[in-house]
Amino acid sequence: MWRRGRPEEQDAVDGAAEREADPVAAQPDDGPAGPATVLDALAVPALDPLFHIEPRVRRQLDAVYALSRRHPTKVLMVGPQGCGKTELARWLAATHRLPWLKVNCPAIQDPRDWFGWMTVREGQTVYQPTALAQAIAVGNCVIFFDELNRLHTSLWGPLYGLLDDTNQVWVDQLGRHLRLSAGTIIIAAMNEGSQNIGVFLQDAALMERFVRIEATFLPPEREAEMLVKRTGVGSAMARSLVEVATLARRQAQGDDASLPWQVSTRSLIRTAELVAAGLNPREALEMTVTLRLPTEGALASPRAEFLRIVQAKLG
């Protein structure tokens, strides 16, 4: 559940909610909202020194930041699972010292999970805002909607206003609108080729409000370097693992794909860690990739196909 996000951020959210009587504080109508000192609700993420950003994406994110100084800016980030979408959004926040909030969309189960609910405290009925409501009110932050495509369509309603050009949503419990202010960047991530994209993401009028960034895996040399730095695995081993992944990714694309998904950067990191911990690469891959692949079809199965790639690259 996103309200139970990273512990340090959640503590801050809870603490802030207690200190402020009206946590969805007044906000300016135009111009970036002031520094996020109104509430300490949101943490500025630390810059990951091992995060590698490609020049193309960097230019795009720089432009997004510039745009966001003038008006709320919405980005749709599309790419395969585990290729670095979340980390790109964090990078943007860290680089510009913006507080950031990750909303884990599949964990939203009830419309009240968006903006809050009424609760009784010391005999009084009070509005309990979510961290999202607070982030919108504070402004000048990065709000990351993870796996937007996995959100049940019945829960889209409250988001429409926020994501279209009105930039505002009526919150019944509050008796007023919550408005996005300049300085706020919304990044919605979705996995490429995901089924279940729902009507919402096919709404052309709405999608026009988003600028789109394609997140891709790092180029092989960069990915291998990153594995070495992150896990301490040797560079020859890192290159071999990346070769396996690159070949397997190719087999997961197109109409005649023989593998059901692309080997993610996340899986590669885990594999390299297991190798650094003493397994041979075959054993490590078994724990991260191989056993997740279906065996139906025997020799033509995805698992058999992957094992052929492993055999070809690792011997």
Ligand SMILES: Nc1ncnc2c1ncn2[C@@H]1O[C@H](COP(=O)(O)OP(=O)(O)O)[C@@H](O)[C@H]1O
């Ligand atoms: N460009 C990159 N540089 C360094 N590490 C990366 C990069 N891209 C992805 N990673 C690592 O890969 C893992 C998966 O990234 P993540 O952002 O969670 O993927 P996604 O959100 O697309 O599923 C994380 O551990 C992240 O640190």
Ligand SMILES: [Mg+2]
């Ligand atoms: Mg993610």
